[in-house]
Amino acid sequence: MEKLLDVPTCKAVPVIDLGKGLGDGNNRTDLVNQLLKASQEFGMFQVVNHGIPEELLNDTRSVCEEFCELPAEDKASLLSDDPECKLVTGITKYETDRIHFWRDYLRHPCHPSEECMKSWPQKPTRYREVVAAYSIEAKKLGLRILELLCQGLGIDTNYFQGKLSEYVQMVVNYYPPCPDPSLTIPGLPKHSDIGILTILFQGDVCGLQLFKDGEWLNADPLPNALVVNIAYLFQVISNKKLKSAEHRAVTNSSRARMSVCFFIYPSDDGIVEPAAADEINPPLFRAFQFNEFMRNFYSMGRNLELAIQPFKLET
Numbered sequence: 001m002e003k004l005l006d007v008p009t010c011k012a013v014p015v016i017d018l019g020k021g022l023g024d025g026n027n028r029t030d031l032v033n034q035l036l037k038a039s040q041e042f043g044m045f046q047v048v049n050h051g052i053p054e055e056l057l058n059d060t061r062s063v064c065e066e067f068c069e070l071p072a073e074d075k076a077s078l079l080s081d082d083p084e085c086k087l088v089t090g091i092t093k094y095e096t097d098r099i100h101f102w103r104d105y106l107r108h109p110c111h112p113s114e115e116c117m118k119s120w121p122q123k124p125t126r127y128r129e130v131v132a133a134y135s136i137e138a139k140k141l142g143l144r145i146l147e148l149l150c151q152g153l154g155i156d157t158n159y160f161q162g163k164l165s166e167y168v169q170m171v172v173n174y175y176p177p178c179p180d181p182s183l184t185i186p187g188l189p190k191h192s193d194i195g196i197l198t199i200l201f202q203g204d205v206c207g208l209q210l211f212k213d214g215e216w217l218n219a220d221p222l223p224n225a226l227v228v229n230i231a232y233l234f235q236v237i238s239n240k241k242l243k244s245a246e247h248r249a250v251t252n253s254s255r256a257r258m259s260v261c262f263f264i265y266p267s268d269d270g271i272v273e274p275a276a277a278d279e280i281n282p283p284l285f286r287a288f289q290f291n292e293f294m295r296n297f298y299s300m301g302r303n304l305e306l307a308i309q310p311f312k313l314e315t
């Protein structure tokens with residue numbers, strides 16, 4: 001069985017100070033270059049001074065942790081097949097499922113929050129208020145990072161405004177202490193996120209890892225930092241100039257871990273195409289609608305490489 005915890009600790013994903021790039025001029029150019037380099041080489045980076053107030057991050061962590069730790073009867077109604085807000089548990093089914101993921105997760109859409117929040121958990125009582133505030137800030141941050149990356153890629157800085165960032169989903173992952181972390185499939189196995197960009201808020205327990213150049217690097221939590229992942233369809237839009245982050249979450253035997261992931265996706269009818277193609281880098285894909293891609297994804301065993309195949313152009 002693969003040992004999960006033997007990873008080099010001397011290598012880490014880049015940490016970028018977003019506070020240094022406010023305004024125009026040289027500082028902004030420096031920041032754009034750092035973001036571009038991290039997205040090309042790693043597909044994942046951490047951001048500090050990102051503008052989301054520390055108090056809001058702490059509140060978000062508290063309400064999400066409180067939700068995860070509620071007694072099962074308070075969460076039972078969310079185990080339904082309600083497509084809007086759904087709790088999925090890998091842990092209670094751990095004994096019987098063929099594939100074991102040591103993870104429970106809650107997922108729900110976030111925007112527009114006044115509409116979406118009707119399906120969100122009612123307990124803890126502050127969940128809706130805090131998560132609505134966090135989702136507004138997280139989307140703003142996501143769009144700001146996208147704008148800076150567009151500048152770096154030489155495409156319209158407003159490219160992701162509108163349909164390409166219209167659907168936003170939040171997932172609260174909960175990994176309780178695992179009796180033998182080295183022998184289970186991780187909390188969440190190796191994958192790339194599907195959409196455009198992910199903003200990931202982890203508490204203070206390690207577990208997130210990035211697969212780079214054949215080895216696993218830790219993306220350990222830093223105080224008030226957020227992890228940003230380039231997702232698969234942004235790799236397509238960048239015409240493969242950026243790399244989507246292949247990552248996973250491992251468990252440990254002593255402390256529960258939680259992560260709050262904020263996924264930015266196109267709307268169903270959003271058109272995905274290699275906007276960053278140019279004369280030197282001719283388009284690698286034809287344009288397609290997001291829902292066409294998702295149909296392929298589900299019908300092809302949830303494999304991103306197979307799902308993109310029909311849209312690849314001969315080069």
Ligand SMILES: O=C(O)CCC(=O)C(=O)O
Nearest residue numbers: 171173208248249259261
């Ligand atoms: O828990 C983590 O740190 C990773 C979660 C993740 O990658 C996901 O939900 O897509």
Ligand SMILES: [Fe+2]
Nearest residue numbers: 191192193247
């Ligand atoms: Fe992920």
